Amino acid sequence: MPHDQRDVFQDALLRLELASKYAKVDPETLLRLRQPKQFLEVSVPVRLDNGALRIFTGYRCKYDDTRGPAKGGIRFHQDVTVSEVKALAFWMTFKCAVAGLPFGGGKGGVIVNPRELSMAELERLSRGYIRAIAWAIGVDVDVPAPDVNTNGLIMAWMADEYSNVVGRREPGVITGKPVAMGGSLGRDDATARGGFFILKELEVKLGWDNRVRSRRIAVQGFGNAGEHFAGLSHADGYNVVAVSDSNGALYNPNGLDIGAMIAADHKPGLLPDLSLCGAGTRRISNAELLELDVDMLVPAAVENVITEANANKIKAKVILELANGPITVDADRMLDGREVIVIPDILANSGGVTVSYFEWTQNKMGYYWTAEEVRDRLALYMRREFSAVYELAKRHGIGMRMGAYAHALERLAPALESMGTAARYSKE
Numbered sequence: 001m002p003h004d005q006r007d008v009f010q011d012a013l014l015r016l017e018l019a020s021k022y023a024k025v026d027p028e029t030l031l032r033l034r035q036p037k038q039f040l041e042v043s044v045p046v047r048l049d050n051g052a053l054r055i056f057t058g059y060r061c062k063y064d065d066t067r068g069p070a071k072g073g074i075r076f077h078q079d080v081t082v083s084e085v086k087a088l089a090f091w092m093t094f095k096c097a098v099a100g101l102p103f104g105g106g107k108g109g110v111i112v113n114p115r116e117l118s119m120a121e122l123e124r125l126s127r128g129y130i131r132a133i134a135w136a137i138g139v140d141v142d143v144p145a146p147d148v149n150t151n152g153l154i155m156a157w158m159a160d161e162y163s164n165v166v167g168r169r170e171p172g173v174i175t176g177k178p179v180a181m182g183g184s185l186g187r188d189d190a191t192a193r194g195g196f197f198i199l200k201e202l203e204v205k206l207g208w209d210n211r212v213r214s215r216r217i218a219v220q221g222f223g224n225a226g227e228h229f230a231g232l233s234h235a236d237g238y239n240v241v242a243v244s245d246s247n248g249a250l251y252n253p254n255g256l257d258i259g260a261m262i263a264a265d266h267k268p269g270l271l272p273d274l275s276l277c278g279a280g281t282r283r284i285s286n287a288e289l290l291e292l293d294v295d296m297l298v299p300a301a302v303e304n305v306i307t308e309a310n311a312n313k314i315k316a317k318v319i320l321e322l323a324n325g326p327i328t329v330d331a332d333r334m335l336d337g338r339e340v341i342v343i344p345d346i347l348a349n350s351g352g353v354t355v356s357y358f359e360w361t362q363n364k365m366g367y368y369w370t371a372e373e374v375r376d377r378l379a380l381y382m383r384r385e386f387s388a389v390y391e392l393a394k395r396h397g398i399g400m401r402m403g404a405y406a407h408a409l410e411r412l413a414p415a416l417e418s419m420g421t422a423a424r425y426s427k428e
């Protein structure tokens with residue numbers, strides 16, 4: 001079936017099924033993990049600047065909270081669907097377990113193209129959405145964060161609106177806030193930095209020498225995850241040959257001047273003008289970027305970009321999934337067959353939620369860490385969990401994705417099963 005007709009949530013469940021072979025899991029646990037604990041649909045009326053009323057549809061999913069409060073971002077996008085929100089919440093459940101955080105998984109979304117709204121309309125929508133779901137979230141219940149097309153400013157509006165609803169300041173209810181409002185230092189680039197720590201660990205495992213300049217990297221997406229990842233790897237000496245945004249990609253076989261591109265005036269998520277990206281840079285399409293002959297490909301934009309249609313054309317040796325769900329199940333199988341190393345989203349981009357956990361912890365303590373403390377703790381978490389997944393995958397002779405799911409199941413299963421299973425009840 002073509003990928004655009006596939007149900008992204010069903011794809012996510014398929015992976016659960018496959019991974020369960022490599023972890024000790026009671027069938028009841030799988031049964032419970034096959035559906036979300038709570039799924040909300042809300043309508044959010046917003047008065048537009050021209051006086052008209054527009055109703056937006058929003059969702060919030062609390063997938064599982066056995067290991068702690070649900071945790072997951074809020075996406076503003078015209079293509080948000082029920083299936084996508086459930087899949088993203090499912091992935092958050094596994095991501096928090098892989099990362100060893102005391103959180104379950106959640107996710108939210110609003111069907112909107114935020115570029116069609118003025119700043120004031122966006123604020124009214126953000127506040128309206130939080131009022132609609134306020135009863136279902138909370139610092140020890142479900143803790144949202146930014147995702148595609150949402151950012152620190154939107155989190156600040158949402159945290160403020162939540163305070164208005166409950167009548168007290170509750171900074172830990174949302175993470176990814178501006179630092180001045182209780183956000184954590186180091187949250188901005190945490191997803192990319194976490195992925196970068198993995199790149200450094202993987203380099204050692206693969207025996208790559210330290211001539212990083214000869215390592216070619218292509219990054220799809222130039223938003224929060226993609227831009228920071230390109231910046232960190234470029235600063236470390238890697239040859240970042242291509243980056244893209246929703247309009248297309250820029251390619252330079254000799255390496256893009258990422259430093260200049262980041263410093264250049266550009267809208268968040270969009271590339272600067274071609275003339276600012278280094279001599280010899282040319283435009284290519286997003287599809288061409290994915291098929292470039294590079295050492296590492298970093299999808300950092302949207303899901304389902306590597307499918308049955310292009311999986312065999314991917315030339316990268318390693319794919320680091322900073323985006324959630326960029327590879328379909330069928331494509332995954334094809335890449336596995338060709339021994340392409342895929343570092344799965346639930347591990348590769350877990351740096352974001354890990355620093356969100358640090359933010360939540362600091363909010364609860366009312367005691368704030370330095371940027372260096374945040375970075376050092378993030379390095380500890382990323383290295384520890386990458387090694388655990390790498391070793392588990394090696395032990396079973398499976399890919400890193402199955403390894404990561406099995407590692408997560410090894411944490412989720414004992415938590416769910418500690419409340420009893422059919423086997424235990426039947427003995428009484």
Ligand code: NAD
Pocket residue numbers: 146147148149150191220221222223224225226244245246247269270286300301302303322323324325349350352353
């Ligand atoms: P963002 O909105 O900041 O950036 C998205 C980027 O993707 C932009 O450059 C945009 O132009 C580009 N893009 C949009 N549609 C595209 C398309 N069809 N083809 C190619 N490029 C397209 O979002 P982000 O926060 O960087 O998130 C990107 C991905 O990383 C998402 O899958 C998100 O779920 C995941 N992620 C982000 C974080 C985080 O902390 N920001 C954490 C974990 C996972």
